[in-house]
Amino acid sequence: AQSVTQLGSHVSVSEGALVLLRCNYSSSVPPYLFWYVQYPNQGLQLLLKYTSAATLVKGINGFEAEFKKSETSFHLTKPSAHMSDAAEYFCAVRIRLLMNRDDKIIFGKGTRLHILP
Amino acid sequence: DAGVIQSPRHEVTEMGQEVTLRCKPISGHDYLFWYRQTMMRGLELLIYFNNNVPIDDSGMPEDRFSAKMPNASFSTLKIQPSEPRDSAVYFCASSLSGTPQSTDTQYFGPGTRLTVL
Numbered sequence: 001a002q003s004v005t006q007l008g009s010h011v012s013v014s015e016g017a018l019v020l021l022r023c024n025y026s027s028s029v030p031p032y033l034f035w036y037v038q039y040p041n042q043g044l045q046l047l048l049k050y051t052s053a054a055t056l057v058k059g060i061n062g063f064e065a066e067f068k069k070s071e072t073s074f075h076l077t078k079p080s081a082h083m084s085d086a087a088e089y090f091c092a093v094r095i096r097l098l099m100n101r102d103d104k105i106i107f108g109k110g111t112r113l114h115i116l117p
Numbered sequence: 118d119a120g121v122i123q124s125p126r127h128e129v130t131e132m133g134q135e136v137t138l139r140c141k142p143i144s145g146h147d148y149l150f151w152y153r154q155t156m157m158r159g160l161e162l163l164i165y166f167n168n169n170v171p172i173d174d175s176g177m178p179e180d181r182f183s184a185k186m187p188n189a190s191f192s193t194l195k196i197q198p199s200e201p202r203d204s205a206v207y208f209c210a211s212s213l214s215g216t217p218q219s220t221d222t223q224y225f226g227p228g229t230r231l232t233v234l
């Protein structure tokens with residue numbers, strides 16, 4: 001079964017510090033992986049996605065994520081946190097439906113990032 | 118493009134009442150997804166459509182929930198009768214294609230915050 005697990009429902013970092021949000025996936029086939037961000041009272045926006053090309057993926061707002069097959073991980077990082085990064089972040093994996101050519105995205109439960117002044 | 122449009126943004130209703138949530142996908146997108154987000158369960162896929170046809174409704178929690186897509190530019194999610202445990206944020210998303218060969222992104226609407234008293 002394919003799934004995604006985000007470690008830590010809340011993460012707090014100081015402004016200017018490194019941001020690290022953890023995501024591990026389970027997939028029997030090479031996965032497509034995504035990170036989405038949700039700002040308060042808004043919908044989800046795509047930060048970045050991995051689609052079996054380069055293992056280090058750069059996204060918007062200075063975020064990047066590295067696909068590590070040996071660790072089944074896709075952790076999200078940003079070198080220096082900004083107050084505007086406070087939001088909820090969702091890791092997601094695209095799965096292939098059985099008996100169906102279509103696929104769908106399964107989301108992790110989310111990690112709320114708090115930025116301390 | 119205006120993006121995915123959802124209405125209403127907020128809905129407060131009493132238990133037992135019928136609730137209808139509306140979604141207008143991005144023009145030209147042939148996939149439409151309905152998600153529910155709660156603190157306890159995170160983000161869950163309820164149902165999705167391809168070219169107005171429901172493909173997978175296995176995420177619909179109960180028969181009280183129903184979704185329709187009468188044309189390419191409009192979809193509804195209906196709850197009848199509503200219950201307090203249905204309180205959540207409901208997101209609609211659309212994408213150009215959901216096939217395994219595609220890496221197209223899902224674009225999310227702002228969500229409808231439903232409160233059932």
